[in-house]
Amino acid sequence: MVLRSNSAAYSFIRLQLGIRISPFSASFHSQSSPKPFIVTNLNDALKVFDEMSQAHPLPSVVEFTQLLNDITKMKHFSSSIRLFNRMCALGVPVNEYTMSIVINCCCHLHRSNDAFAVLGSCFKRDIVPNTAIFNTLLNGLVVEGRIREAERLLVKVITNKLCEPNVVMYSTMIKGLCKTRDYVQAVGLLKLMDKSGCKPNVVAYSTVIDSMCKHKMIDDAFKIYKEMVFQKGIPPDAVTYNSLIPGLCKVGRSKEASKMLKEMSDDQKMSPNVKTFTILVDALCKEGKLEEAEAVIKSMPERDILPNIVTYNSLINGYCLQGEMSKARTDFDSLASRCLIPNVVTYNTLLKGYCNESKIDEAMHIFNEITERGLEPDVVTYTTMLQGLFRGKRCEDAKELFLIMKETGCSPNDTTYNVLLHGCLKNQQYDDVKMLLVEMDERGYLLWASNLSLLQSRIAAKILDESLFELICKLEPENSVNASCLDT
Numbered sequence: 001m002v003l004r005s006n007s008a009a010y011s012f013i014r015l016q017l018g019i020r021i022s023p024f025s026a027s028f029h030s031q032s033s034p035k036p037f038i039v040t041n042l043n044d045a046l047k048v049f050d051e052m053s054q055a056h057p058l059p060s061v062v063e064f065t066q067l068l069n070d071i072t073k074m075k076h077f078s079s080s081i082r083l084f085n086r087m088c089a090l091g092v093p094v095n096e097y098t099m100s101i102v103i104n105c106c107c108h109l110h111r112s113n114d115a116f117a118v119l120g121s122c123f124k125r126d127i128v129p130n131t132a133i134f135n136t137l138l139n140g141l142v143v144e145g146r147i148r149e150a151e152r153l154l155v156k157v158i159t160n161k162l163c164e165p166n167v168v169m170y171s172t173m174i175k176g177l178c179k180t181r182d183y184v185q186a187v188g189l190l191k192l193m194d195k196s197g198c199k200p201n202v203v204a205y206s207t208v209i210d211s212m213c214k215h216k217m218i219d220d221a222f223k224i225y226k227e228m229v230f231q232k233g234i235p236p237d238a239v240t241y242n243s244l245i246p247g248l249c250k251v252g253r254s255k256e257a258s259k260m261l262k263e264m265s266d267d268q269k270m271s272p273n274v275k276t277f278t279i280l281v282d283a284l285c286k287e288g289k290l291e292e293a294e295a296v297i298k299s300m301p302e303r304d305i306l307p308n309i310v311t312y313n314s315l316i317n318g319y320c321l322q323g324e325m326s327k328a329r330t331d332f333d334s335l336a337s338r339c340l341i342p343n344v345v346t347y348n349t350l351l352k353g354y355c356n357e358s359k360i361d362e363a364m365h366i367f368n369e370i371t372e373r374g375l376e377p378d379v380v381t382y383t384t385m386l387q388g389l390f391r392g393k394r395c396e397d398a399k400e401l402f403l404i405m406k407e408t409g410c411s412p413n414d415t416t417y418n419v420l421l422h423g424c425l426k427n428q429q430y431d432d433v434k435m436l437l438v439e440m441d442e443r444g445y446l447l448w449a450s451n452l453s454l455l456q457s458r459i460a461a462k463i464l465d466e467s468l469f470e471l472i473c474k475l476e477p478e479n480s481v482n483a484s485c486l487d488t
Helices: 042-053 061-073 077-089 096-108 112-124 131-143 147-159 167-179 183-195 202-214 218-231 238-250 254-266 274-286 290-299 309-321 325-333 344-356 360-372 379-391 395-407 414-426 430-443 449-460 468-475
Strands: none
Touching (some): 042 077, 061 077, 131 167, 147 167, 167 183, 183 218, 202 218, 202 238, 238 254, 274 290, 344 379, 395 414
């Protein structure tokens, strides 16, 4: 057995938050066919419920359940539960479909305990819960991060034969196990599915593959991929490719990612989307393979996919990383002709590129252009510009910009303060050091290791007062590693 715990099964009977269950047996009234009604909003639904509750005789459970279902589809989960309580107070019997809706509502509201209370009442009233109900409960636990309880529920379902687990139930449990990176259990569950006659599908396999790729376990992901395709004969789908391609890019294997993208493009049953292409473009740019990135972008329209602003942000960033600011600017200026509007990320990328190349005037021009275009500079914008100004020895401009940042309501973060502190220390602006340290302490921010080293050396050289030691100790990170990308 793959799942470990069998003894501590979840207690099903826990009544909380006032969910009431009708004492009547679950049965249908023997009436004529339900009268059709159409509700398009919650107010309509409440009016219909009031009319139904005043009818003599009362409409059947089928009609009440249909109304509950309509309200739930509108995502008014709390209202559905309230009407269920009123329905029970009226003495309307309930059936498995009614209970299924209420359990679904509880789980959507992250009230799994109440969902299990409803399940307990099902057992008490001889309503046999179906597989859909157990799927909902299992997913509710997984969404709430209660993975071990979900495991115990699945064990109980299998051991007590409460229902026949289907591929959805197993896939939900696999998703939960992948959340906790319990890949041994997740892969074991794939094998258990096979043995129990419930053949895993592409969704179950892709869930494991996707999680492994996100955590850079690309070789393990490909083992699962090969098992799925070559041993089980299950063809990959777009989700599988959209997991493997970025997974390869994350570990610097863009050549393999390009090959896989071509495979995906050649498959008539699926097609990559703009996100897939952009992931590859971004990876190529970060590896400095800008010609290849350009080629990928040029190939996109051939597949009826147009690059978006995120795609071009990646390309602009690629040129900035290589210090090719003229090409970065050319691509930036071409956005309008491509009917694309630069966003704050675009400007921040270009701003950082100019600052890294010590082209501070050009950076200030970009900074001013942000507000001229009606965009709001964010904390990254200000912090990048501050770093550039300090590098350019323009300390007074940096201090003034910091004041503007605060006045405009953009809150500095720990990176901002470390950039300021670093700039002051490197440019002998020692009068501001204590003020910055005090503000960092008030906000609970920690020092970068590079700044800690600078402070210690300045105190040792009697440049800064020893009284700062106590304050510095409060701001010292537990593991002093160089978190700064600044020049020291």
